[in-house]
Amino acid sequence: MPRDINVKNSNLRVLKEIAELLNEGTEISPLLSDVLKKLLEVTGVTTGWIFLIGPDGRQTLASAEHLPVALSKNNCDPLKRGGCWCIEGFRNGSLTKASNIIECRRLEKAAKINKEETEGIAFHATIPLTSGDEVFGLLNVAAPEKKEFSRDELALLESIALQIGSAIKRVRLTKKAQEIALIEERNRLARDLHDSVNQLLFSLTLTARGGGEMTEDIDTKHTFQQIQELAQEALTEMRALIWQLRPSGLEKGLIQAIKGYGEMLGLHVDTKLSGLLALPSLIEEALWRISQEALNNCKRHSGQADVFVSIKATKSNVKLTISDSGCGFIYEKDKTLPSFGIESMRERVEALNGQFELISELGIGTTIIVALPY
Numbered sequence: 001m002p003r004d005i006n007v008k009n010s011n012l013r014v015l016k017e018i019a020e021l022l023n024e025g026t027e028i029s030p031l032l033s034d035v036l037k038k039l040l041e042v043t044g045v046t047t048g049w050i051f052l053i054g055p056d057g058r059q060t061l062a063s064a065e066h067l068p069v070a071l072s073k074n075n076c077d078p079l080k081r082g083g084c085w086c087i088e089g090f091r092n093g094s095l096t097k098a099s100n101i102i103e104c105r106r107l108e109k110a111a112k113i114n115k116e117e118t119e120g121i122a123f124h125a126t127i128p129l130t131s132g133d134e135v136f137g138l139l140n141v142a143a144p145e146k147k148e149f150s151r152d153e154l155a156l157l158e159s160i161a162l163q164i165g166s167a168i169k170r171v172r173l174t175k176k177a178q179e180i181a182l183i184e185e186r187n188r189l190a191r192d193l194h195d196s197v198n199q200l201l202f203s204l205t206l207t208a209r210g211g212g213e214m215t216e217d218i219d220t221k222h223t224f225q226q227i228q229e230l231a232q233e234a235l236t237e238m239r240a241l242i243w244q245l246r247p248s249g250l251e252k253g254l255i256q257a258i259k260g261y262g263e264m265l266g267l268h269v270d271t272k273l274s275g276l277l278a279l280p281s282l283i284e285e286a287l288w289r290i291s292q293e294a295l296n297n298c299k300r301h302s303g304q305a306d307v308f309v310s311i312k313a314t315k316s317n318v319k320l321t322i323s324d325s326g327c328g329f330i331y332e333k334d335k336t337l338p339s340f341g342i343e344s345m346r347e348r349v350e351a352l353n354g355q356f357e358l359i360s361e362l363g364i365g366t367t368i369i370v371a372l373p374y
Contacts, residue, residue, distance in 0.1 A: 011156050014042045018160055022167040028052075031171065032063040035164060036139075040065055043156070045141045047121060049079060050129070050164075052137040054373055055316055057091045060353065062137065070110030070117035078110055086126040086138055095138075098127040098154035098161070102147075120144030127157045131165040139164065179282055190245035193238065201235040239264065254284055258291045258309055265299045268306050275313035283374045286348055287311070287320050293341045294322040294368050302326025302366065316373060323367035328360045345370075 021038050025031030036048050049064040049071075061080050064072070071078050084105045089095030101124050111118050124142035128135055139161050141149075149157070205228055212224035255271050262269035279287070291309065298307050304326040312319045342358060345368070349356040354372035 011152075011159075014156065015159055015163070017042055019163055022163055025167060025171065026174070028168060028171050029062065031167060032164070033065075035167075036063045036065050039141070039160060043141075044143075046143045047124075048139070048141045050137060050139050051087070052129075053087070053090055053135075057316075058373065059087055059137075068110075068117060068119035068121050070114065070119070071106065073117075078106055082106065082109075086140065089126075090128060090135070090138055095126065095128055098125060098149075098158040100148040100154070101126050101140075121146075123147050125149045125154060125157060127154075127161040129161050129165040129168065131162070131169040134165070134169060136165055136168045176281075179285070183281065183285070186245045190242045193242050193245070198235070198238050198242065201231055201238055204231040205235060254279070254287060254291075255309070255311060257288060258295070261292060262295050262307060262309075265295060266305065267295060267299060269295070270306065270308045272308075272310045273313075274311070275318075279313070279318060280374050283318065283352065283372055286352055286372065287318070287370070290320065290345045290348060290368075290370055291322060293345055297341060297366075298322075298324045298326065301329075304365075318372055318374065320370040320372075321367065323365060325365040328362050328365050342368075 018035060018038055021035055022031065025034065032050050032052075036050060040046065040048055047066045047068065049067065050062045051059045052062045053059050059080075061076055064076055064079065067076065067079070082105065084101075085103070086095060086099075086101055089099075104122075104124055107118060107122055107124070111122065121142045121144055123146065124140050125148075127139045127141075129137045129139055139157065141157065208224050208228035208231055212221050212228065215221050215224070255273050259269045259271055295307065298304070302324040304324050306325065308321075308323050310319075310321040312321075346356040346358075349370050349372065352372050354370060357369040358366070359369070360366040
């Protein structure tokens with residue numbers, strides 16, 4: 001059989017195996033890790049790493065396999081820090097196809113420190129991960145003593161990168177659809193609670209008040225008052241739950257929703273908005289949930305009714321600051337967070353690749369700062 005047919009059949013097999021693997025993935029991080037392992041297995045390339053690059057140009061090392069010591073030390077710090085030609089080319093739009101990188105700053109720097117730790121890797125190929133007009137990041141591959149990849153090898157890597165890009169887009173679109181479905185389900189549940197349980201509790205409050213006014217017996221009057229107070233408390237809790245499921249002010253904007261929720265809790269919320277808010281639904285939802293938890297904490301623990309909320313938005317990130325001048329508490333940054341609610345806020349932020357900061361001082365107050373990219 002002619003050599004070129006053997007090569008074509010081999011390439012088709014590689015593409016088929018990777019396509020099958022990508023088709024099964026539902027989460028981006030494990031999907032990229034699995035496909036990189038498969039790529040190294042079926043192509044004979046020994047080392048690979050994938051950068052995801054956001055709209056703001058920030059890079060994230062999403063996956064890495066069989067890195068030399070020079071690149072894997074300190075939790076892959078040599079890969080995560082600093083810039084290189086491929087990242088710059090991605091950002092300025094000049095890197096549009098698979099390319100051989102003859103001079104890699106990261107590898108050159110590592111070789112100067114200890115050449116043996118590069119394990120013979122001095123060059124790599126870089127391939128953009130794309131789907132249509134969208135770009136998601138870079139696939140980099142290398143092998144010891146390999147100076148360059150042939151045109152056929154680059155073409156195969158480019159085809160694999162297109163598959164990976166399409167898989168990333170599919171997963172993100174699926175996540176988006178799930179978010180929309182979740183919001184719609186919350187809205188439906190909120191409507192049901194408002195139309196049924198909320199109305200029943202309101203009727204119970206009126207009935208108990210009427211019963212107390214109709215009787216002259218002191219014990220009976222006291223019982224009706226207790227029923228009214230409990231019903232009113234349950235009604236307040238129910239309204240707060242409905243707010244959490246579907247904030248009635250969110251359609252007017254995040255700031256108005258936060259302010260309305262604070263007022264419902266009996267807080268006076270002073271707000272400041274900088275920049276134009278046009279946030280993805282996932283980011284808006286996260287900021288809303290974090291704000292709710294922070295305002296709940298202010299109500300329960302600060303001892304003050306005044307709260308300041310600031311939202312500052314740019315083209316690529318949004319910063320939320322919530323502070324009070326209440327009693328505060330002693331908190332050390334290297335210690336465990338003081339409550340489950342604050343811990344859940346931090347986890348929500350980190351799940352979106354954001355930054356969470358808690359500042360509190362006894363007798364001065366507490367501030368929560370959240371920064372999220374989008």
